[in-house]
Structure formats: structure tokens, C-alpha cells
Amino acid sequence: MAKKTAKSVKAKMPKAAAEEAPESAPAEKEKAAADSAVATPVRKRSASRKAAVAAGSPSGGRLIVVESPAKAKTIEKYLEGKYEVVSTMGHVRDLPKDRFGIDIKRNFKPYWRVIPARAKLLKELRDRAAHMSEVLIATDPDREGEAIGYHVAEEIKSANIKRVEFHEITASAVRESLERPRQINQEKVDSQFARRILDRIVGYRLSPLLWKSVRSGLSAGRVQSVAVRLVCDREQKIRNFVPETYFRILLTLAPQGRPDESFVAEIFKIEGKRRRVKTREEADQIVGKSKAGPLTVQDFLETEREHHPAPPMVTSAFQQAAVNRLGMTARHAMVVAQQLYEGMNLGKFGRRGLITYHRTDSVRLAASAVSAARALIRENFGDAYLPTKPNFYKNKRAAQDAHEAIRPTDVALTPERISEYVNEEQLQVYRMIWEVFVACQMKSAVYDVRTAYVGVSDRTDFQFVARGESLRFDGHLKLTGIPKKEGYVPQMKKGDVLDLKEHKVEEKQTQPLPRFTEATLVRELEHRGIGRPSTYASILSTIVERGYVQKQAKELSPTELGEITNKLLIEHFPLVLDIDFTAGLEEKLDGVEEGAADWKKLLADFYKQFSKLYETAQESLKDKKKEITKPPIDVFCQSCGRPMVMRWSRYGKFLACSGYPECHSVRDIDESGGVFKVLDIEISPTPCPLCGSQVMSRRGPYGRFWACMTFPKCKYTRPITLGVACPKGCSGEVVRRRTKRGRFFYGCSSYPSCDFTSWLEPVAQKCPVCGGGFLVKSKAKGKNLIKCPNKECTHSVEVAVTAPA
Structure with a gap:
């Protein structure tokens, strides 16, 4: 990688980040261009x-x-x-x-x-x-x-x-x-214009209604709101799910006279039907009858199963793989892919683009690329791994097929050959794309499958099954890796008598559908026809950044703000939140690009339906905020005694005095662990220098700060500092701030006269090695560190994890 200049590093510092504007439609292209x-x-x-x-x-x-x-x-x-x-x-x-x-x-x-x-x-x-x-x-x-x-x-x-x-x-x-x-191509331009205009109509009309009904600063989008609905619907299904208890019965068996060839069989059918064992009594009865025996092989099948290679990568599959295999976000994976597409200096190989265009829904491959892949397979793996004819993959019905699948531009540039010229993330993404492309032109792997059906010889009221697989030919798995397989079944024949070595009854409960991850939500969006390859990543990042969805341990769940907003939009704008309608609109927009539909007629048809809903909603949403912000029980304003009401900011919920704007009192709350708790007001030991009143901690758009208790009568404020002197040597101290996108950074309390900024949190300790005035908190390879910010100093100490302030 090229060494960063001081100018380029400065351009990425948080001063600019603190002035970020809300994301607009062109943001993805702008960001890709800037990052490239x-x-x-x-x-x-x-x-x-x-x-x-x-x-x-x-x-x-x-x-x-x-x-x-x-x-x-x-x-x-x-x-x-x-x-x-x-x-x-x-x-x-x-x-x-x-x-x-x-x-x-x-x-x-x-x-x-x-x-x-x-x-x-x-x-x-x-x-x-x-x-x-x-x-x-x-x-x-x-x-x-x-x-x-x-x-x-x-x-x-x-x-x-x-x-x-x-x-x-x-x-x-x-x-x-x-x-x-x-x-x-004017038709392609018209299709993009129609999308942009639709998004503007929905966003400009719905967002102000949300400001009046929930809180200011909210936004609604034609596609993002449907994505939030999918997350909310899944969460509701999880809440409504009623688990059922059932029992797994496992028998460890061995062919009579062959005790070393044991295998495990699980209950399969009861009274000739596949169903779960629902009571302990029924499980005990089946175990008792099995013990009484004799247990025999009622049927034994030997078959083969082909494990086919994955098809060439389309955008949705690429994003899912990047999330699951590489631990990236979909958005970041697309940024890295853009870098590989646009090209980089590869030393002796020259400057070149490494992959084909990465926004595609087609599995089509150029004949020349397939020929090159087949030549590489023959040379590196041998003819045994090369199909007689090239593998061909069919596109999905709705695929536009405007571009090839994502593949390396030159398959001869193996990941190993370019590794010294690219960074780790670029190498990981390139390796994944390269391996999928080469593997898709290799032979399928072949497994030998044995299936044994076991029961008591003279009974038909229950049956067990055991399945085992052994790899006969590794095929494409020789490149991509052989997955771990469990289950072994020895060679047997129908009628063989079995010895029961052990039995086990496990109590289980049925599980609800899992929450979406970024990977599974992309798959769901694609399956439902919501969005297109170029928009999946921005949809996911938008719904998280705007506070409608939260991501915890890779799982996506709606915030309370997201659920309230979703409920309001479904109630008043069912058309916009209708999943099938949105998918149908995407198809019509594709039709504009293909010349099969008129973009202005499409907009007119949509607006005719939308405007009626909008006019009705303007009236019906007038008093909605009062309903949403009803006061919690027994929480009253400490300044004027009025009841407190729930409010939302883009950074979470808080309580505000219902007497606003006469009274500006607010209280922070904590709902962790499902328990509602009003947090104590933090009072500064230093009184207000203007009026002598107490000074309290408040939360603003860029983080916490001290403010006079009598605000707005007295407008005194000062930043909450970390006790670290500004590294630039001015009279200020380091304070914690937040960008408009919610990311924390650290700056000088004397801003704008001092422009010091850092993404790393300073610590009020001198460096014991070089004597620097402060250290910073950092993280590397999963370890939490306290280190010196001086690049020429090697001081770095691992520390225990502490909860964020």
C-alpha cells in the first residue's frame, strides 16, 4: 500500500466528520470515489x-x-x-x-x-x-x-x-x-431518474409527518422503510413464538459381532409418520421397546450425492459471503470491491483492475474467462478435476443480465501472486472471488451415502434412521476446502441384527426463526425483489445509521423508534410499506430501463395513490405525538413538577418535561436488561459563573456537555473534558464529541480556534518511554491496548476491557 501523506491523513480526521450531512442518494458513489x-x-x-x-x-x-x-x-x-x-x-x-x-x-x-x-x-x-x-x-x-x-x-x-x-x-x-x-442510453437514465424522483417524493412527504408524530430528524424511504418492516415483522414473529417441548431419542448401535463399528441412529417415524416425540412418557416407552429388541436393519440404502460448486458470484452472494466468511459489513465489502475493480499498482504486473464490475445480478461468464479458468484447472489440478464441457449456470428469472458475474479479470493472477501489492482486506476479498470463480468450473465433489433404517424386528410402530457420508472424490472442494462431516454408518444389509450399546433421551424446545443478519437480510431483500444489487449495502447501512435497526452480535433487531415508525407507516401508508407493491414497482422500473414502460406514467400512477394517503395522514397524525409520548408512571419534572414524557433523539430515548418550551428539563434513562430506570442528574461541583446556579450534564448532538440548570434563561455551557491537555499545546483540553452519523471522536475544547482531532480516546498518562504528554486507547488483533500515539515510540500495553463512558 502507498504510504499515507500527512495531508491525506488529515483529510480523514474527524473535524470533517463532525460536519457530516445526512446521507443522500449519491452518497455511495461519492464515498466510493473518495475512498478509491x-x-x-x-x-x-x-x-x-x-x-x-x-x-x-x-x-x-x-x-x-x-x-x-x-x-x-x-x-x-x-x-x-x-x-x-x-x-x-x-x-x-x-x-x-x-x-x-x-x-x-x-x-x-x-x-x-x-x-x-x-x-x-x-x-x-x-x-x-x-x-x-x-x-x-x-x-x-x-x-x-x-x-x-x-x-x-x-x-x-x-x-x-x-x-x-x-x-x-x-x-x-x-x-x-x-x-x-x-x-x-436515455432509457437507463430515465429509469434512474424515476427511482430518484420516487425516493424524493416518499422522503420529502413522509419525513415531515414523522417529525410531527415521533421526533424531528427522522426520515422515511421508499425501500429503507420496507427493509425496516422486514426486520420488525421478523421480531414480532420471534416474540409471538410459543416454544414446544419435544424429545430426541438417540441409540448407539453396532452390528452384532462387530462392536468397534458403532453408529448413532435417531428416532425417525412413529406409527409410519414423521413427527416429534412430545412427552417423556412416550420417549420412555419407545426406549423400553427398543431395549426389549431385537433391533434389526429394516432397510439399507447405498447412494451417491454430488456436491456442486457454488455458481459465479452476483452482488447479493458476494455481500453474504463477505459478511459470513470475512466478517465485513456489506457496505465495506462493496468499498473494497470498488477498489479492486478500479485498479491498483501491482508492481511487476503493472497497474490494472483485478475484478469485473461488482454490481450485477447475472451469473453469465465470458467464454474467454471460462477458457482461462479451465486451462488453470488442468495445469494445477489435472484433467480429473476438469468437466468435459464448461459448467453453465442459469440466471434467476428477474435477472437483468447487464453485466457478467463478479470474477477476476485475469485468473492467472492468483491471490499468492498479488499478495505483496494489496492490503489484507483486499487480499481476502480477491481470494474469495478468485476461488469461487475457479471452483465454479471444476467437477462436483462426490459422496458415498449410506442410510440405515432400524427398528424392532416384529414392530412397525416406530423406526430409527442413521445416515453417514464418506468423500469419494473431492472435486471443487480440493480448492475451497472440505467441510467437516459428521455421521458414520458401517456396511450392513437388510435383516442384520444390531446390539444396543447406549441410549440417550434429550429434552429439546422448538426455536423461533433467527433474527436477520446482514447476510440473511440481503438474501431476503433479493428473494422478495426489494432493491437491486447496487442498493443492498446502502439500505442496510441506512437503517442502522438512522436508528431504526440495531446490530448486536451480528443480529439485526428493530429499535423502539424503528417499531413505532414502522407501525405508523403501515397504518397510514400501507401502499409504501407493502412488500409486494414495492417489489412490483422495482420490476416496473426495470421495465423503464428495457423500454417497456414510460417513466412519467409510472410516477403519475404511483403519485395518484400516494397523494390520497398523504392527505388523509396529515389529518390523522396531528395528535399522534401525544399518544406516543404519554408519561411514564410516577416520573415528574424536578424543576416544575409537571409529568415527564418520552422523547426520541437520533441517539436514543430520554425524558423531557411536558411543559416544554416553558421548561427545558430533561432526564436520561436506561432500559438495559428490560428494566426501565431514570438516571440521576449529574451535577458539576463548579457552579455557573454567570448566575451562580447549579450546572448539570446534558446530552447534545455531538455528545455530553455541562449546561446551566436554568437554561434557557441562562445559556452558559462548557464542554466535559477528559483531563488531558490538548496535544497541540493550546489552553484547551480534550473532549469527547460525536459526528452527525453517531461516531465518537476526540477534539479540543477550544475548537474552532484549535483543530486537534483524533478517533482514538486519549488517556491522561505520560508515556513512560518517550515522555509524551498522553497515551491513547486502541485495539489490535482483538486486544485492548494503551499505547503512545507517537509513531516513532513503541510503547504499548494490553489492558482489561472497560465499559464505555
Whole structure:
């Protein structure tokens, strides 16, 4: 990895994070572009270029426009100066943030605005395009990339604009794509516009209703709200589940005269039917009859089972595997995949993209890629592992098949060959993609399966079964690893007498459906037709970041805020929360892209139904907040005696005086362990210097702080410091703050005059090695550490885990 410069590190520090805005639709592309590399989006002109621009004469050059600097750098390597490649750094236009931005009466006309941070960049692009013989838009090959390309074309207003797609970023793929330019696909653009406008309509109309009904700052989304509903519905099923007791009966048996060949059989059928043993008495009766014997083999089957390789990776399968196998979040896995797609410097192998485009729902593979995989399999594993014909996989019915499956761009670049040029996460993701791709063209593994049905020779009222598998041929498992198999059954034949060596009765209870994880929620979204490959990761991160869903030990469960919001939306906007309707809308949007549906008619049909619900909800939700915030029993304001009511902030619930705005008193609560507890007010030993009143701890959007008890009459506040002097040597101390996205960081109490920030928590201890003024808490390889922040100092001590403040 390239060494980070001081400038690049500073760019990632929390000062900027503290000013984060709520996520908007283009955030994923913006983030991917920003994370991909630290590079100049539009390079400075040479003297000759400046002269050409000043003279107003075209240079005759050719310009390629992409989204990210890393992608630009990789492509430019292949073109040897024949093209100039520039980056837009993500989206360049969007709907305005300060107003609705859609004229419903003028056939849903959107009012696109240049993103302020992109205005200067677009001006430079316009200047360059004016002096180019050809401008090629090479944004990502999906709907969002097509829309970015459309916006760029609209802004630079050049007559010689064409569109090219890079499904993989390799020298051959780039050159081939440049030979096949096309016009911007307006149907694909219309489909993306329709999605954006639908999301704006739902978000702009529903969110203010939630502000009035629950709390300010909430948001509703066309797809995110349905995802929250899935999580809430699953939680309700878990709560409603009534466990049933049943009993497992296990017999340890051996063929008569062969005591060393024991195996385990489990109760299978009772009275000829498969059912559970529901009482201890019934279990004891079956055990008693089994002991009385004689037990014999009533039937013995020998079959084979093929274990087929997994199909080539699509986005949903990739995200599930990254979550389950690598422990990543779906969103982070997509960021790493974007880096591999856009390319990196691989030393002696040159700069290149390592995988094909990673937002896809197709299992299709290029014939050349399959041939390369088969050659590698023959060379490394032998003909025994190579099928006679290439393995072919069918797409799901709704797959759009716009791109290939996710695969390595060059299968000869094994994970081992690139390991010294990529970081650990990139290597893990690449290895997973590489192995799945190669394995999908290998032979299936073959297991020998033995199944024995056991019972008392003259009885038919119950039967046991034992199954065992042994690997005959490892096939693709030779590459991906052989899973551990349990169960052994010796060679037997029908009628063989068995000795009962041991019996066991286990009391069990039926279990509810498990909570969703990120992996299983992605699978459910795909199965239900909610969202598309490019949106799964952002859906998951959004519902967690906005406080509707919480993640604990990888399990997703709704917060109380999420359940209240979900209930309100189902009651008043059943159309928006209807899972089948949302899936149907996704199909219609796909139809727009395919030219089979008109996007404006789609919007008009939706809005006709939605607007009726909206008008009704405006009236019915007027007094909903009073119902939701009814006061808990026996909790009263310590300042004025009025009852306290429940309120929500984006960081959790708290109690507020029902006399607001006359009284601003608030109390923190703790509901851990299912017990409701009102926390004591923390009083500072130092009184208010302005009015002499007590000073209490309050919670704000960026963390806790001290404030005068008489607020708002007296507006005195000061930060709660950690007792650590600012490392920059100013008069301030280190304080704990929170970004708008909820992540904690540490800054100087003298901000903005001092800009010190750190993600690591400082500790008020001098470094015993270098004498530095403070240490920091850190974590590495699962260990909690106290270490010196000085990179040249090696001091680091493992410490016990402590609860966060």
C-alpha cells in the first residue's frame, strides 16, 4: 500500500466528520470515489494546453471522463498518452437539498442542481471539452453511472460526446470498449431518474409527518422503510413464538459381532409418520421397546450425492459471503470491491483492475474467462478435476443480465501472486472471488451415502434412521476446502441384527426463526425483489445509521423508534410499506430501463395513490405525538413538577418535561436488561459563573456537555473534558464529541480556534518511554491496548476491557 501523506491523513480526521450531512442518494458513489484514491480529479494544464485554450483553437485531443481518481489512473496507464483521463469525483448534479425540487404539475419535471463542490471541476471540464475532438463518458456501467454520464454531458454541452462502458478495467477490455462507443442510453437514465424522483417524493412527504408524530430528524424511504418492516415483522414473529417441548431419542448401535463399528441412529417415524416425540412418557416407552429388541436393519440404502460448486458470484452472494466468511459489513465489502475493480499498482504486473464490475445480478461468464479458468484447472489440478464441457449456470428469472458475474479479470493472477501489492482486506476479498470463480468450473465433489433404517424386528410402530457420508472424490472442494462431516454408518444389509450399546433421551424446545443478519437480510431483500444489487449495502447501512435497526452480535433487531415508525407507516401508508407493491414497482422500473414502460406514467400512477394517503395522514397524525409520548408512571419534572414524557433523539430515548418550551428539563434513562430506570442528574461541583446556579450534564448532538440548570434563561455551557491537555499545546483540553452519523471522536475544547482531532480516546498518562504528554486507547488483533500515539515510540500495553463512558 502507498504510504499515507500527512495531508491525506488529515483529510480523514474527524473535524470533517463532525460536519457530516445526512446521507443522500449519491452518497455511495461519492464515498466510493473518495475512498478509491488520494488523487487530483482534474490535472493542471500544461503550458501548451493553456496556450491552446487561450487561443480558442481545438487541440484535437480526446478526453475520457470517469468517476474516481483511481479508475482514471488505471485507464490512463493503458492509453499511453493518447487520451486524457479525468475524474468527476462522483456525482456532479442532484436534486436541491433545500426544497422539493420536482414540479409535479409539469409531468414530474426534476430541477437538477450542480453540487457546489463540483462547480469548479465542471468548469474545467467544459473548458477542456471545448478543445477536444472527442469526449468519452466512461462512468460505471450501471443505471447510476449512466445518470452521472448524462449529467456530465448536459453540463459540458459538447457535440462530440459518446458513451463507453468498462465492465473490467484491463488493457484489452479498455481498448475493446473504446472501439465500440455509443450514445448515452436515455432509457437507463430515465429509469434512474424515476427511482430518484420516487425516493424524493416518499422522503420529502413522509419525513415531515414523522417529525410531527415521533421526533424531528427522522426520515422515511421508499425501500429503507420496507427493509425496516422486514426486520420488525421478523421480531414480532420471534416474540409471538410459543416454544414446544419435544424429545430426541438417540441409540448407539453396532452390528452384532462387530462392536468397534458403532453408529448413532435417531428416532425417525412413529406409527409410519414423521413427527416429534412430545412427552417423556412416550420417549420412555419407545426406549423400553427398543431395549426389549431385537433391533434389526429394516432397510439399507447405498447412494451417491454430488456436491456442486457454488455458481459465479452476483452482488447479493458476494455481500453474504463477505459478511459470513470475512466478517465485513456489506457496505465495506462493496468499498473494497470498488477498489479492486478500479485498479491498483501491482508492481511487476503493472497497474490494472483485478475484478469485473461488482454490481450485477447475472451469473453469465465470458467464454474467454471460462477458457482461462479451465486451462488453470488442468495445469494445477489435472484433467480429473476438469468437466468435459464448461459448467453453465442459469440466471434467476428477474435477472437483468447487464453485466457478467463478479470474477477476476485475469485468473492467472492468483491471490499468492498479488499478495505483496494489496492490503489484507483486499487480499481476502480477491481470494474469495478468485476461488469461487475457479471452483465454479471444476467437477462436483462426490459422496458415498449410506442410510440405515432400524427398528424392532416384529414392530412397525416406530423406526430409527442413521445416515453417514464418506468423500469419494473431492472435486471443487480440493480448492475451497472440505467441510467437516459428521455421521458414520458401517456396511450392513437388510435383516442384520444390531446390539444396543447406549441410549440417550434429550429434552429439546422448538426455536423461533433467527433474527436477520446482514447476510440473511440481503438474501431476503433479493428473494422478495426489494432493491437491486447496487442498493443492498446502502439500505442496510441506512437503517442502522438512522436508528431504526440495531446490530448486536451480528443480529439485526428493530429499535423502539424503528417499531413505532414502522407501525405508523403501515397504518397510514400501507401502499409504501407493502412488500409486494414495492417489489412490483422495482420490476416496473426495470421495465423503464428495457423500454417497456414510460417513466412519467409510472410516477403519475404511483403519485395518484400516494397523494390520497398523504392527505388523509396529515389529518390523522396531528395528535399522534401525544399518544406516543404519554408519561411514564410516577416520573415528574424536578424543576416544575409537571409529568415527564418520552422523547426520541437520533441517539436514543430520554425524558423531557411536558411543559416544554416553558421548561427545558430533561432526564436520561436506561432500559438495559428490560428494566426501565431514570438516571440521576449529574451535577458539576463548579457552579455557573454567570448566575451562580447549579450546572448539570446534558446530552447534545455531538455528545455530553455541562449546561446551566436554568437554561434557557441562562445559556452558559462548557464542554466535559477528559483531563488531558490538548496535544497541540493550546489552553484547551480534550473532549469527547460525536459526528452527525453517531461516531465518537476526540477534539479540543477550544475548537474552532484549535483543530486537534483524533478517533482514538486519549488517556491522561505520560508515556513512560518517550515522555509524551498522553497515551491513547486502541485495539489490535482483538486486544485492548494503551499505547503512545507517537509513531516513532513503541510503547504499548494490553489492558482489561472497560465499559464505555
